[in-house]
């Protein structure tokens with residue numbers, strides 16, 4: 001037993017340390033979600049009609065680095081300060097989610113601009129390259145020679161309802177911060193698809 005030490009740093013990781021090294025503990029609290037924390041969340045996203053748009057149910061929780069734009073801003077704001085075990089319901093207007101729809105982002109192209117050998121159908125998503133970079137576009141109508149593409153996010157203009165449970169909160173590693181995404185089994189990114 002170490003005694004007389006005034007240089008011990010309380011560990012946030014393990015309660016064993018507290019037992020080994022008696023400290024003048026004033027307050028114990030869970031690690032809270034703050035900038036550069038890695039949070040793992042279970043979530044279900046529904047529209048206002050109750051239709052499930054996306055869910056982690058049946059899969060692994062979503063792990064993300066807080067405060068660097070990994071999640072939509074409205075959801076990050078509500079998760080700030082939460083800890084493992086916390087549950088929350090978040091209703092987001094489109095402006096706090098994927099933005100309002102912009103009809104100016106719908107445009108017509110001719111069929112010969114479509115990739116060869118692809119059967120173009122309404123609802124299909126394609127990659128379009130413009131002078132502003134790559135965009136995912138959705139086919140919204142197909143006429144003889146004219147195809148309408150919508151570059152709005154599919155959830156633009158949709159109010160979002162998140163049911164969230166915080167599963168785990170920890171500090172991000174230096175490498176995770178450098179890469180801007182979570183590593184490890186709970187990471188959303190496939191760890192093998194890029195070099196380290």
Ligand code: ZN
Nearest residue numbers: 179181183194
């Ligand atoms: Zn990485």
